[in-house]
Amino acid sequence: MTDLLLLSEAQMRRIEPYFPLSHGIARVDDRRVISGIVFVIRNGLRWRDAPPGYGPHKTIYNRFVRWSRLGVFNKIFAELARKAGKPSRLMIDATHLKAHRTAASLLKKGLFPRRIGRTKGGLNSKLHAVCDGQGRPVVMLLSEGQMSDYKGAALMLDALPPASQLLADKGYDADWFRRALAERGIMACIPSKSNRKNPIEHDRKLYRQRHKIENMFGRLKDWRRIHTRYDRCAHTFMSAICIAATVIFWL
Structure with missing residues (x-):
């Protein structure tokens, strides 16, 4: 050994x-x-x-x-992330994970969805994640590849830990999302979309820190069974993601 x-x-x-x-x-x-x-x-x-x-x-x-x-591996990840304490800053983003033909070739039977969808890049899943100011994931969600970023954010909204700031890219520029963050006392640092009639200013210097969540996704994808999904069942693939996140960031 x-x-x-x-x-x-x-x-x-x-x-x-x-x-x-x-x-x-x-x-x-x-x-x-x-x-x-x-x-x-x-x-x-x-x-x-x-x-x-x-x-x-x-x-x-x-x-x-x-x-x-x-749900053992999911619980381990959630509990270790919770014990790290209240983060002062949050970052949210999403990334696509390619589904291998062994995961996507057969019809899914049973009550639970597989979380595999079709996009221009083929069949894939989408990992939505919220990380702290150090780039460590604290909340994660697996969805079909075609789900938009802000819809994933809506599903994770209730699970957001208390924080003072949240950084996100233009995909999260929605009035309802900004209002939901304000109700929780979280300042949104989100660039405005090009089609917004009245652009909202954001802290450009603070926004530069958002690269940390991109780095987090990169480290997760260094694990081969995360970068490419081989698991047919969503719960086993999500467990693999939680194991990788736990070992990389919380142990």
Whole structure:
């Protein structure tokens, strides 16, 4: 295991409180299995190609799917982000994630949508995210690729943590969004669209900080199974995104 990625004991202590309780037979070593999941997602491997040092690949895959259905990885991300404290500044943006043919080829059966849509770039999903002033994600939402930025913002509005400022690009220049932020005591730093009759001034120097959320998306996409979606189910793909965000920014 010396050449393989292995989460440290300190990292495990931070996430272990959110693991489901073991019933009956004790679980296989959590540290080894979770490290195997991280390794596969980061390197874009098939589950069967996970190095033998992590144990049977079926054990790694089954743990990932089972805990994804339970929302374990989403909860770990949300709780670690919440414990970081109140951010003074927020940034919001969205990015497209290409859906591989293995994720988009079959019809979806069941109650839950797949969150895959068609745009000019083909079939893809869209990740909407809010990050703090340091470029660390605090709220994330997965949608179909054709969903507009401001519609994604509307879905995340109630989950926004208290802050004094929010930075966004022109795609979020809507009167209702500015009013909603003002009601929460958040100052909007958003450039006006070219077709706005009465342009609204914004702090240009402050707006330069928005590159941090672009950098955040870039770091997430360095993980191969995030950059390209291979998961058919939306909940497993969202779990993979939460795992990447947790390891990169919060551990």
